[in-house]
Amino acid sequence: MTLQSSIEEKLVAAFAPERLSVINESHLHAGHQPDITGAGETHMRVRIVSAKFAGMARLARHRAITELLKPELDAGLHALAIEPAAPGEPVRW
Numbered sequence: 001m002t003l004q005s006s007i008e009e010k011l012v013a014a015f016a017p018e019r020l021s022v023i024n025e026s027h028l029h030a031g032h033q034p035d036i037t038g039a040g041e042t043h044m045r046v047r048i049v050s051a052k053f054a055g056m057a058r059l060a061r062h063r064a065i066t067e068l069l070k071p072e073l074d075a076g077l078h079a080l081a082i083e084p085a086a087p088g089e090p091v092r093w
Contacts, residue, residue, distance in 0.1 A: 019049040
């Protein structure tokens with residue numbers, strides 16, 4: 001199973017999103033650091049709309065996602081961009 005698939009499964013189980021996109025952006029960061037070639041799964045973007053975010057501050061949403069994905073971050077995921085929203089909130093994507 002890929003890291004991207006694992007992240008998707010965890011987010012679906014925890015947040016039951018009505019919209020979810022996990023995007024591998026690793027190729028955009030080639031050369032960012034000497035050991036980042038752009039191959040693999042080092043940089044991910046999460047775009048998620050979930051009713052569980054209703055009434056939560058933006059920082060709390062980010063914390064909930066990073067806590068859930070802490071094992072992936074500890075295992076080498078270099079960067080995680082998070083774009084969370086509750087249903088009905090405007091998004092740029």
